[in-house]
Amino acid sequence: MTQNTMNIRTSGLPLLDTDVLRTFVAIAECGSFTRAASQVHRTPAALSMQIKRLEETIGKLVFLRESRQVRLTTEGEILLGYSRRLLKLNEEAVQQFLSPSVTGRVSFGTTDDIGTRILPGVLAQFARSFPGVQVDVTITSSRENLDRMDSGDLDMALVIIGNEGQEARGEIIHTEPLVWAGREGGIAFEQSPIPLALANHGCIWRRAALDALDQAGRAYRIAYTCENTAAQEAAMLADLAVTPFPVSLIRPPLKKLEKEGLPPLAKYQIALVRNASSPEADVLSDHIKSAFLAMRPSAA
Template sequence: MTPMPMVERASLPLLDIEVLRTFVAIAESGSFTRAARQVFRTPSALSMQIKRLEETLGQTLFVREARRVRLTPEGEMLLGYGRRLLKLNEEAVTQFLAPALEGRVGFGTTDDVGTRILPGVLAQFARSHPAVQVDVVVGSGAAMRQRLEAGELDLILVTVAMHGQSTQDEVVHSEPLVWAGREGGVAAQRSPLPVALAQHGCPWRKAALDALDRTGLSYRVAYTSEHCAGQEAAMLADLAVSPFPLALIRAPLRRLDGDTLPPLGDYQVALVRRDGLGEAGEALAARVIEAFRDLRG
């Protein structure tokens, strides 16, 4: 039996990194005009680049609408590849051209935030800047702010209320805060309503208590924990319900919908730098911001 001929790798077209940068800019902004301002080219030049890219791949990447453009399914697929290729290109160039960063960065975070992005951020940062030592501390938002002010930490991630952040806070993420409980549980039907909350000063706690007080719903604070793992344990045991980020709810927990529990709105995650943060700290801050952008998709 004659073997099937192998496809020559050299026959495959190579994707131009600048064209990929243009494609990602258009996809993220939803507009050729806005993307043109970002990459300092004209919209018509961008259109030509995308046309050539579509011809190279044999796929339509964008659906043009009256005031915006949106990705086709093939475009969505390419966006994931494009972002990864741009990151790899940046890392490769950094290794050879960027000045080597050295030093130590003290990074503090609350557990609900850090568990989502830290593994990827630290792995990527270690590849790009292997000579920088990153010391991670996990604790409450209030404790992180105190340690930042004392000079013990360089950079912190904390949760903040939608309109309660200080001028130092750079909001990097926003998401819904919802009521959660165990699937099939009865805690939500109890009266007074048992709630599990974070410690004083946490925006989740304030949002929940304000919402309950506004509606006049009878409740009792059944459990208080410094970490969201404590709230999660109370919900898993069906001993209480809790305000929780929608993105963190996993089976057997579920979002509690209905007219009996008041809406909680959104909360935000803020990045706070110490005054005089050095180059290593700024490089880590950039990675954190990028990780949350990727989280939003």
């Protein structure tokens, strides 16, 4: 009887309108009703009515309205995560039944940091939406991926922009800060010369770190030269070195070194480079770009 009662109560809960959730996400990311209205092609007044309806539905305020911007409340922050997931699931469901069947094979190249951290989840979602597309992945350096693109061995690749001797190619789909990282509670950064764990010559992270330290007049030694980010992490976890790292890849017990007196580093960018278009490559490209777009923090 208790279980039956629970089912009845659950089925009586209101459903969240995906159109309203899409408006909510747009406002959260734009930080403004006016900018979001332009994005979703509606008036600010219409958006305001939708948000009022949403707040009435869940019984909580989702935005703090200020003179020139809006900020998410605590409840709004929680709802934003749910909204993005619900909209993504809705898109996958529609694609499953209404999208034309896409089959084929795509050869795809990427760098170690993307291929081991970000890409597995992206490809898992893609496989559920497009089970007829086979994706073959090669993980190597940006320069090697571009060489493989030129030889026709790859259909598309994600490469890091700004490597020495690398021409600007492709569409920039992600930008984020490059920061110093080290072990939480560690002392490697206090040593002089400071020990570094860096990738091989030609890596933009390596060049950015050495240029920053040279300009700051900070003594350093290259303690580890690594082929992949896992080796750099191992050096940091052992508190044997610090390293330049994208902020999105830092996980406890590693931390961003902010007050340790190290010189700031520039942002780094990821570009999607493609060869000839095909239906299977087009859908994979769109899926990858959507995944990186979802990684961007909200404007709140």
